[in-house]
Amino acid sequence: MSSELSQAKRLVVKVGSSLVTNGGQGLDHGALTRWVLQIAALRKHGREVILVSSGAIAEGMQRLGWKKRPKSVHELQAAAAVGQMGLVQVYESCFRQHNLLTSQILLTHDDLADRKRYLNARSTLRTLLGLGVIPIINENDTVATDEIRVGDNDTLGSLVTNLIEADALIILTDQAGLFEADPRKQPDAKLVRIANAADPALEKMAGGAGSQIGLGGMLTKVIAAQRAARSGAHTVIASGHEPDVLVRLIKGEAIGTLLRAQSATLAARKQWLADHLQLRGSVTLDAGAVRALADDGKSLLPIGVSDVSGEFERGEAVSCRDEAGAEIARGLINYSASETRRILRSPSSEIEARLGYVDDLELIHRDNLVLL
Numbered sequence: 386m387s388s389e390l391s392q393a394k395r396l397v398v399k400v401g402s403s404l405v406t407n408g409g410q411g412l413d414h415g416a417l418t419r420w421v422l423q424i425a426a427l428r429k430h431g432r433e434v435i436l437v438s439s440g441a442i443a444e445g446m447q448r449l450g451w452k453k454r455p456k457s458v459h460e461l462q463a464a465a466a467v468g469q470m471g472l473v474q475v476y477e478s479c480f481r482q483h484n485l486l487t488s489q490i491l492l493t494h495d496d497l498a499d500r501k502r503y504l505n506a507r508s509t510l511r512t513l514l515g516l517g518v519i520p521i522i523n524e525n526d527t528v529a530t531d532e533i534r535v536g537d538n539d540t541l542g543s544l545v546t547n548l549i550e551a552d553a554l555i556i557l558t559d560q561a562g563l564f565e566a567d568p569r570k571q572p573d574a575k576l577v578r579i580a581n582a583a584d585p586a587l588e589k590m591a592g593g594a595g596s597q598i599g600l601g602g603m604l605t606k607v608i609a610a611q612r613a614a615r616s617g618a619h620t621v622i623a624s625g626h627e628p629d630v631l632v633r634l635i636k637g638e639a640i641g642t643l644l645r646a647q648s649a650t651l652a653a654r655k656q657w658l659a660d661h662l663q664l665r666g667s668v669t670l671d672a673g674a675v676r677a678l679a680d681d682g683k684s685l686l687p688i689g690v691s692d693v694s695g696e697f698e699r700g701e702a703v704s705c706r707d708e709a710g711a712e713i714a715r716g717l718i719n720y721s722a723s724e725t726r727r728i729l730r731s732p733s734s735e736i737e738a739r740l741g742y743v744d745d746l747e748l749i750h751r752d753n754l755v756l757l
Contacts, residue, residue, distance in 0.1 A: 389619045389645065391637040393552035395433040395514070397618075398424065399542035403559040404625035405440040405472075411447030412440055412475055421479035423631040424519065428485060430635060433514045435549065437522045437542040438476070444468030465526030476521055486518045491525035497544055498661055498702070510549050543609035547616040547656050554613045555634065556606050557625035562642035563603060565590050582614035582644040607644070614646035616656050655755040658702065658715060666695020666722055667704040667712075668729075668748070675707050678714055679756060684747040685716070687736065690729040696722045699744070705754075716754035719745040 400420060407413045424434050442461060445468025446454065455461055473489050480487045490510070496502045513520050524541055539556060546554040566574040580587060591604040603622075610620035623630055623641025634640055651659060670678070674689025685705065697703055698721050705714040720728065725748065728739050733746040 388637070389643060390553055390555075390621065390634045393619070393635065394431070395435075395549065395551040395553075396427065396635075397435045397437060397542055397546045397549075397551045397554045398631065399437040399538055399554065399556045400439065400625060401538070401556075401558045402439040402443055404557055405438060406443040410443075412444045412471060414475060417475050418479050420631075421476065421483065423629060425480070425483035425485060426629075426632050427635060428483075428517075428519070430632075432635060435510065435514070435520050435522060435545060435551070436476075437538055437545060438472065439523070439538050441465045441468035441472050441523055441526060444471040462527045469523065469526075472523070473521065480519060486516075488513050488518050488520050490520050490522045492522060492541065492545075493525045493528060494544075494663060496525075497548065497657075498663060500657065503548070503657055507548050510545075514549070537605050539605040539609040540612070543612040543620075544660055546613040546618045547660055550616055551613075551618050554609065554618050554620045555631065556609065556620065556622045557630065558603075558606070558622065559624065559626065560603065560622075561624045562622050562640075563587065563590060563607065563644075577642045578639065579643045579645065581647050582610040582620060583647065587644070610644040612660065614644070615651050615659055617646050617650040619646050620644045651755065654752075658717070658753070658755040659757065661702040661715060663702075664695075664704045664715060665697035665701040666693065667706050668693055668718075668725065669706050669708060670713070671708065675713060678705065678751075678754070682751060684751040685714075685749040685754065686733055686746070687725070687728040687731050687748050688733070690725065690748060693722055693725050693729060698722075699724075703749075705749070712757055714754055714756045716749040718749050719747060 405412060405416055424436065427434050442464045445464030445466065448467050448471060449464060455464065477487050492506065496506060510520055522545055524538065542554055542556060561576055563577045564574040565577060568574045577590065587607045588604060591607045606622050613620050621634060621641055621643050627640055630640055668690045669692035670689050671691050674685060677683040677689065678685060697718060699719060700717055702715060703718045704712050705716065706712050724740055728736050731739060737743040
């Protein structure tokens with residue numbers, strides 16, 4: 386693990402709910418103080434650090450006097466809004482003791498799905514890092530209804546990793562790392578020390594969520610590592626209960642599970658396309674179209690599409706699936722769902738005859754398409 390982390394200059398650190406709260410009884414101020422101390426040490430070692438921190442809902446529950454995590458989306462959003470104030474307040478005061486400036490950034494997946502907002506977020510984060518500021522990032526739970534149900538800051542951490550092209554993503558949890566089986570059910574399960582992030586066997590090893598406070602399980606961490614690997618970032622999943630875990634990791638000590646990025650790094654625009662989490666629909670490709678995309682790097686033409694699912698407009702992100710249903714690519718489509726249904730199985734030369742107009746000869750241009 387030594388070289389991957391010891392050479393990483395830009396780090397995204399994700400801290401789970403169980404590591405910043407007192408078993409759900411609000412924020413653990415002592416724990417936050419220790420995280421800040423370690424991040425301050427990373428800054429002294431010349432590292433740029435972005436912190437993705439959970440804990441807002443748990444703090445809001447404590448402030449509102451709620452003992453159980455509510456199930457209502459609006460109550461969860463209210464708790465997040467109240468708790469975010471406390472979370473940022475504690476981090477700000479702790480970092481100030483080390484003469485470090487912080488900033489609060491609340492994101493949703495929609496912010497990252499819109500190209501213009503994506504680029505604005507990237508510019509802002511890069512500027513903050515250049516100024517020596519530590520961005521503290523959380524999901525904007527007050528408006529992000531889909532995300533609040535998932536509680537998935539692991540995914541957010543991987544999206545931010547790709548957004549700013551970080552060298553590594555460190556996911557800290559209450560588990561020692563990824564085990565070959567669920568250690569709560571199989572006590573003799575072995576810890577996975579090093580693996581390729583793209584190894585499909587990892588998803589089978591990953592278990593479900595372990596506590597009632599946060600909702601992210603080991604599976605979301607494995608998928609986050611796969612996503613981060615697309616931009617060339619390595620991921621470490623380690624226990625936040627290890628003393629000085631961040632400092633020891635950047636010194637090269639092997640702690641937890643290292644999931645290496647071994648796939649080719651995607652170009653920035655294609656990385657943005659790959660990170661779309663909410664697709665508007667899908668198109669089914671015949672075998673010839675699959676070969677044209679996967680082997681020849683060509684654009685998707687209407688003649689290669691056999692079916693359309695969902696409702697989407699021109700310019701929206703859709704999934705491209707083979708006839709068995711496996712997703713092979715995704716991209717920005719040039720025609721709406723209704724238009725696509727009218728021109729599927731047709732040569733591009735017939736688009737005008739079928740629609741009365743022609744915008745593009747391709748259904749999805751290869752520059753707006755990314756293979757998965």
